[in-house]
Amino acid sequence: MPSATLFPLDMIKPSEILxxxxxxxxxxxxxxxxxxxxxxxxxxxFGKPYIKPLIISVGLIFTVGVFMMRDRIVNIFEGWxxxxxxLLAFMAATVPYGLCRGFGMAAGxxxxxxxxxxxxxxxxxxxxxxxxxxxxxxxxxxxxxxxLFLVSLYKMFQFRKPHGLTVRSIxxxxxxxxxxxxxxxxxxxxxxFKEAGKYTNLQFHTVxxxxxxxxxxxxxxxxxxxxxxxxxxxxxVRTLKTISKKEALFENKLAHLKKVFTRLKILDMKQLKxxxxxxxxxxxxxxxxxxxxxLREEEKIHLEQTVMGVQSKLEQHLQAFNRxxxxxxEKMQAGNPYESTPYLARARVLLRDLSGMIQNIRDLEKKxxxxxxxxxxxxxxxxxxx
Numbered sequence: 001m002p003s004a005t006l007f008p009l010d011m012i013k014p015s016e017i018l019x020x021x022x023x024x025x026x027x028x029x030x031x032x033x034x035x036x037x038x039x040x041x042x043x044x045x046f047g048k049p050y051i052k053p054l055i056i057s058v059g060l061i062f063t064v065g066v067f068m069m070r071d072r073i074v075n076i077f078e079g080w081x082x083x084x085x086x087l088l089a090f091m092a093a094t095v096p097y098g099l100c101r102g103f104g105m106a107a108g109x110x111x112x113x114x115x116x117x118x119x120x121x122x123x124x125x126x127x128x129x130x131x132x133x134x135x136x137x138x139x140x141x142x143x144x145x146x147x148l149f150l151v152s153l154y155k156m157f158q159f160r161k162p163h164g165l166t167v168r169s170i171x172x173x174x175x176x177x178x179x180x181x182x183x184x185x186x187x188x189x190x191x192x193f194k195e196a197g198k199y200t201n202l203q204f205h206t207v208x209x210x211x212x213x214x215x216x217x218x219x220x221x222x223x224x225x226x227x228x229x230x231x232x233x234x235x236x237v238r239t240l241k242t243i244s245k246k247e248a249l250f251e252n253k254l255a256h257l258k259k260v261f262t263r264l265k266i267l268d269m270k271q272l273k274x275x276x277x278x279x280x281x282x283x284x285x286x287x288x289x290x291x292x293x294x295l296r297e298e299e300k301i302h303l304e305q306t307v308m309g310v311q312s313k314l315e316q317h318l319q320a321f322n323r324x325x326x327x328x329x330e331k332m333q334a335g336n337p338y339e340s341t342p343y344l345a346r347a348r349v350l351l352r353d354l355s356g357m358i359q360n361i362r363d364l365e366k367k368x369x370x371x372x373x374x375x376x377x378x379x380x381x382x383x384x385x386x
Contacts, residue, residue, distance in 0.1 A: 027063065029117060035059030112152035119149045174278055178383050181274070184267055185376040191260055192369050199257040200365060204358045206250050210243050211351045218344045225338040233332050240329050244322070251318060257361075258311055264368075265304045272297045289382050293375060300371045307364050310357050317357070321350045 038058040217236050221228060228236075275297060279290045324347040331340035 031059055031063040032113070032117065034062040038062075109156060112155045115152045116149060116156065119145065119152075174282075175383065177274060177278065178379055181271055182376060182379045182383070184271055185372050185379065188264055188267060189369060189372045189376075191264055192365055192372065196257060196260045196264075196365055197362075199253045199260070200358060200361050203250055203253050203257075204355070204362070206246055206253070207351055207355045207358060210246055211348060211355070213239060213243060214344055214348050214351065218341060218348065221337050221341050221344070226336060228337045233335075233337055236337070237329055237332050240325060240332070244325060247318065247322060247325070251315075254311060254314060254318070258308065261304050261307050261311070265301060265308070268297060268301050268304065272301065285385065286382070289378060289385075293378050293382075296371050296375045296378065300368055300375070303364050303368050303371070307361055307368075310361055310364070314354060314357050317350050317354050321347050321354070324350070 035056060035058075038054075217239060220232065220236070224232070272294065275290055275293050279287065279294065282290060324343040328340035328343040328347070331337065331343070
């Protein structure tokens with residue numbers, strides 16, 4: 001009885017059985033690995049109905065191609081010692097990320113598949129680990145690992161009725177489109193949060209820096225008027241030229257920001273059209289869900305257009321700011337520093353306006369992110385009902 005507890009699989013000698021089929025274990029790991037990599041590579045095209053079969057086909061082609069040299073593969077994994085083991089573990093560890101992010105598999109199922117692969121792999125290559133646990137009176141750990149293995153097998157092949165995969169959901173012609181739309185929402189969130197948010201924050205800090213520098217310059221000029229020493233005037237001119245360079249970087253960030261929101265608008269217009277197309281082919285609850293999605297999508301597009309409108313005003317203010325700065329430099333170089341103060345003052349007023357506009361863009365970005373999260377939840381709920 002203790003033996004059965006300490007070594008739950010000792011009766012069937014799994015290490016001996018698996019040793020006979022080690023090549024097929026490697027084949028399975030290679031297959032899942034290549035399918036994962038192919039899924040990541042072709043992820044952007046998931047809206048196309050042929051993509052998932054193509055991913056599986058590509059995975060099979062690569063696996064069979066590599067497995068034609070299985071003697072070398074076995075030699076790498078077996079003969080390279082620790083390096084071969086690390087390579088094998090890396091490939092198996094890549095599976096959950098690849099299947100979740102690439103092939104669209106649920107995180108839970110990807111975890112269970114990976115655990116099954118690792119459990120079998122360890123019995124094939126390192127059976128002494130399990131025996132070591134048993135000899136150290138840790139047989140219950142062995143038993144727990146076995147139970148988790150059986151549970152993982154069950155979870156991998158489990159099909160739930162209402163909230164999982166059903167015959168209706170598999171054959172539903174809109175399922176792939178909804179999954180594609182969820183993927184687009186994830187991409188949009190990254191674009192707003194990482195790309196747009198980064199450029200907006202950089203713009204905000206740039207404006208603050210310039211405003212601080214102009215404030216110091218204006219104080220110095222107002223204090224000394226036209227008696228400002230020549231060296232001080234030259235220093236101010238250099239500072240103003242440096243500010244002009246910062247302003248050029250600001251314009252560059254603004255151009256990047258415009259590109260991001262242009263891409264967002266194109267994605268959302270396309271998505272809105274697809275949802276409206278689906279609306280004409282459904283009824284009942286599905287129709288109500290799609291109508292809610294359309295409202296959110298239209299609101300998002302409206303916010304994106306508002307952002308682009310604010311960006312146009314930013315460009316106009318930047319042009320005026322640049323003119324004031326150039327005039328201030330001319331007055332300073334002509335030896336009349338005090339005459340530059342009205343232009344410095346106007347430039348600072350414009351900077352306050354710019355700061356307010358950038359804060360407005362920040363707020364709009366938060367609203368867009370919230371709408372993306374709401375839209376994704378609606379799509380996920382729609383997916384569950386299919």
